[in-house]
Amino acid sequence: MSARILDGKALAARRRAALATRVAALQFRPGLCVVRVGDDPASGVYVRNKDRAAREAGFSSETLQLPENTTEAELLAVVKRLNGDASVDGILVQLPLPGHIRTEAVLDAIDPAKDVDGFHPVNQGALMLNRPGLVPCTPRGVMLLLEEAGVSPKGARAVVVGRSTIVGRPVSTLLLNADATVTTAHSRTRDLAAECRRAEILVAAVGRAGIIRGDWIAPGATVIDVGINRGADGKLVGDVAYAEALPHAGAITPVPGGVGPMTIACLLENTLEAALARRAG
Ligand SMILES: NC(=O)C1=CN([C@@H]2O[C@H](COP(=O)(O)OP(=O)(O)OC[C@H]3O[C@@H](n4cnc5c(N)ncnc54)[C@H](OP(=O)(O)O)[C@@H]3O)[C@@H](O)[C@H]2O)C=CC1
Numbered sequence: 450m451s452a453r454i455l456d457g458k459a460l461a462a463r464r465r466a467a468l469a470t471r472v473a474a475l476q477f478r479p480g481l482c483v484v485r486v487g488d489d490p491a492s493g494v495y496v497r498n499k500d501r502a503a504r505e506a507g508f509s510s511e512t513l514q515l516p517e518n519t520t521e522a523e524l525l526a527v528v529k530r531l532n533g534d535a536s537v538d539g540i541l542v543q544l545p546l547p548g549h550i551r552t553e554a555v556l557d558a559i560d561p562a563k564d565v566d567g568f569h570p571v572n573q574g575a576l577m578l579n580r581p582g583l584v585p586c587t588p589r590g591v592m593l594l595l596e597e598a599g600v601s602p603k604g605a606r607a608v609v610v611g612r613s614t615i616v617g618r619p620v621s622t623l624l625l626n627a628d629a630t631v632t633t634a635h636s637r638t639r640d641l642a643a644e645c646r647r648a649e650i651l652v653a654a655v656g657r658a659g660i661i662r663g664d665w666i667a668p669g670a671t672v673i674d675v676g677i678n679r680g681a682d683g684k685l686v687g688d689v690a691y692a693e694a695l696p697h698a699g700a701i702t703p704v705p706g707g708v709g710p711m712t713i714a715c716l717l718e719n720t721l722e723a724a725l726a727r728r729a730g
């Protein structure tokens with residue numbers, strides 16, 4: 450038996466097409482602004498993909514490229530200007546930021562109503578309380594892939610490997626809000642293999658190529674691989690040893706073509722949601 454492949458690229462394309470239809474019917478263009486400090490080559494691809502996807506869906510999209518030596522105060526001033534700019538519905542500050550800038554200070558400065566990444570404490574708090582708010586894009590993409598796979602989290606044993614504020618924690622919270630029984634594993638987890646083997650839904654968000662081995666996957670489990678790593682040959686690979694996992698998993702996301710494209714689709718959905726909510730007052 451070989452796992453069903455969950456095609457995030459196709460699902461994301463369908464969601465972007467549906468968005469384009471909705472946006473075309475509006476009296477205004479929702480606006481996304483991406484702020485990038487320095488030019489980390491890995492984030493270059495992502496920023497370009499976002500920009501293209503946004504324009505194709507009928508959004509206005511702007512990328513502010515600031516120099517590596519931008520000070521925290523200068524970046525905060527840019528964020529404040531965007532907060533006050535009525536044509537900007539969504540603000541995304543590309544992470545990671547250079548080491549001399551405090552990421553928290555910058556994320557805290559973004560107007561929560563324009564925080565389309567869902568990283569502001571107000572939005573993260575709303576998520577924790579299971580209240581309405583802007584939900585982080587990659588975690589939303591994970592939930593949509595589960596839905597697409599026909600896998601209900603309700604009552605299921607879910608294991609999330611990783612507890613970062615941008616992926617692991619919000620994925621665990623969304624799964625809990627969807628009535629899964631959630632275990633969050635991390636670098637101090639005593640026996641990671643044993644935790645993974647218990648999972649009916651396994652989400653890997655670690656950032657280490659192939660750390661999740663095939664025999665850690667319970668027969669028929671649904672595996673969502675968030676990891677984006679460069680393999681030895683320069684190609685993108687996930688956190689799950691993909692070929693090993695195929696005979697064990699019931700369904701699995703590939704890398705590339707799994708969670709990554711969903712992140713961008715969800716970013717645009719959040720931008721439209723923010724635009725409509727702000728105009729509704
Ligand atoms: N597809 C997409 O759209 C996106 C993909 N990514 C990718 O997802 C991955 C994770 O990203 P991110 O959450 O930002 O990464 P972080 O580095 O912020 O977090 C990694 C997490 O993995 C845990 N971890 C590290 N080593 C181990 C280990 N040996 N065993 C168990 N747990 C471990 C860490 O534990 P501890 O907390 O104890 O340090 C931490 O919680 C990366 O590959 C990133 O590129 C990220 C964002 C979007």
Ligand SMILES: Nc1nc(=O)c2c([nH]1)NC[C@@H]1CN(c3ccc(C(=O)N[C@@H](CCC(=O)O)C(=O)O)cc3)C=[N+]21
Nearest residue numbers: 494495541542543544545566677705706707709710712
């Ligand atoms: N403020 C902020 N928000 C983020 O959401 C954010 C961030 N900073 N910093 C970096 C990470 C990483 N991330 C990705 C999104 C899409 C793909 C993606 O589209 N991946 C494609 C492949 C892309 C390629 O070919 O290189 C795929 O997996 O198929 C990858 C990575 C968002 N992040």
